[in-house]
Amino acid sequence: MSAQQIPVVVLAGFLGSGKTTLLNHLLRSARGTRIGVMVNDFGSIEIDAMTVAGQVGSTVSLGNGCLCCAVDAGELDTYLETLTRPSTRLDVIVIEASGLAEPQELVRMILASDNDRIVYGGLVQVVDAAEFDATRTRHPETDRHLGIADLVVVNKADRVGDEELRRVRSIVAGLADRAAVISASYGRIDPELLFDHAVRDLDARGARQLSFEDLYAEAYEAEHHHDHPHTAYDTVSFTAGRPLHPRRLMDFLDSRPEGLYRIKGFVDFGEADPANRYTVHAVGRFLRFYPQPWPVGEPRLTQLVLIGSGTDGEALHKALDACQVAGAHDAPEEHAMWGVLRYVPDPGQEATERRREETWQGQTWEEEPWREEPWQEEPWQEEPAPGQGPESS
């Protein structure tokens, strides 16, 4: 690889496995490495692009839909062209694939790129340790994706016990062929694993990048686009200019249909908490809200993307519409936020888990002035309702 070539790493993994979290970790701990990012969202509101920390201006969002379908190789080259201009001085480019993308399509497109300033840097597959069995059952293609990975991150280690983590890791190691398998919480992996020596070290140990034979063998699949996992999914994008009523939104979330697998976005609760914008993440039964002060100048909107299978988009829209506050007469009652606050993670607990993970990985940790966790400086945070944990059921 020539000194000028920029490795392009593909970051893939099923919906909600923690790709954006890992990407944010990489960006925050880059320490001098200049990382270019492409985010490929699924849903017309580009939530992932909006949640990638501090990258406005250097993020190229690929817009609606799955990259492998929505963007052909020519278009990918255009984006790569932008990111590889000498003025950007990037050391590495990471493409976060939509949770529903076929990773080998992306890899193929990178390998076929005309851009001689880039070199394929490997496929990182993120796995949700807590949802591993359920994901494999619903999506048998998971096994195939693991088989072509260069590095597998078994994420959300904090959500499973040691024994379960060992079990998942051992299954993953069996499926992942020669890839390195590591576990992590909140995607906190050593960035060295992905950039520079790490990619080369993995190669030396035999970790695999797709060969042209692999690509040829997969050509058949490429012609059968209907096999892509996202074809079985419906995406609903919802935007509301009026605030959402916290109690009605919680009723909606508590009774969300089985097939509604993923919800992500931002919620405006208006007068119920005028200071904060709530990032919401639901993955299966898992639900979290992360309040943060509204960015200056940001329009007060609720923007959600809902991804599910067999869900009724119109009904979801209607149900969310009904969550909007109708006017002054409909103002949320005094304790209306309690239901939401049950799902705001306990800052102490999450911070401890993250630190434990970093110690375990032998990493040192320094507080950085720009590192603002969502829960900092929140005067509104009251005691959680008695006996209520943050886990949804």
Ligand SMILES: Nc1nc2c(ncn2[C@@H]2O[C@H](COP(=O)(O)OP(=O)(O)OP(=O)(O)O)[C@@H](O)[C@H]2O)c(=O)[nH]1
């Ligand atoms: N407990 C726990 N939660 C995590 C961890 N990593 C990520 N999460 C949470 O899982 C949810 C989904 O994380 P994301 O990083 O948005 O997942 P993603 O793979 O980018 O999701 P999609 O964009 O839908 O494919 C968020 O609420 C994260 O805070 C982890 O290691 N442990």
